[in-house]
Amino acid sequence: MKILLIDDHKLFSQSIKMILELSENIKKVQLVDNFSTISEITFNDYDIILIDINLTSLYQDDGLTLAQEIIDNGYSSKVVILTGYSKKMYEHRAKVMGVAAFWTLRMFL
Numbered sequence: 001m002k003i004l005l006i007d008d009h010k011l012f013s014q015s016i017k018m019i020l021e022l023s024e025n026i027k028k029v030q031l032v033d034n035f036s037t038i039s040e041i042t043f044n045d046y047d048i049i050l051i052d053i054n055l056t057s058l059y060q061d062d063g064l065t066l067a068q069e070i071i072d073n074g075y076s077s078k079v080v081i082l083t084g085y086s087k088k089m090y091e092h093r094a095k096v097m098g099v100a101a102f103w104t105l106r107m108f109l
Helices: 012-019 062-070 087-095
Strands: 002-006 030-031 047-051 078-083 101-104
Touching: 002 012, 012 030, 030 047, 062 078, 062 087, 078 087, 087 101
Parallel strands: 002 030, 002 047, 047 078, 078 101
Antiparallel strands: none
16 A cells, blocks of 8 residues: 655654554555645555645645545545544535545544
């Protein structure tokens, strides 16, 4: 399995990458630390795309908008929101747009 992680918090991203790489089922974990348009990333190279909602210093829009763009463009990757925000409105919006999963950090603490 190949995973792409899009998050503007480098320490958090590195930590998640290290944990994911412990799994024998995961072949590759790639971190995105800078891009301006979705055309710069080959999303179909990944099975799962993990996206944070808050991408303040990384992207022009929030993670939900980015997820919607990925889904609307028909990429085959599964989009998963991984966030510290546990507000139901975010989860509802993510489900309506068709993300594969919505994970809050509270699930892991």
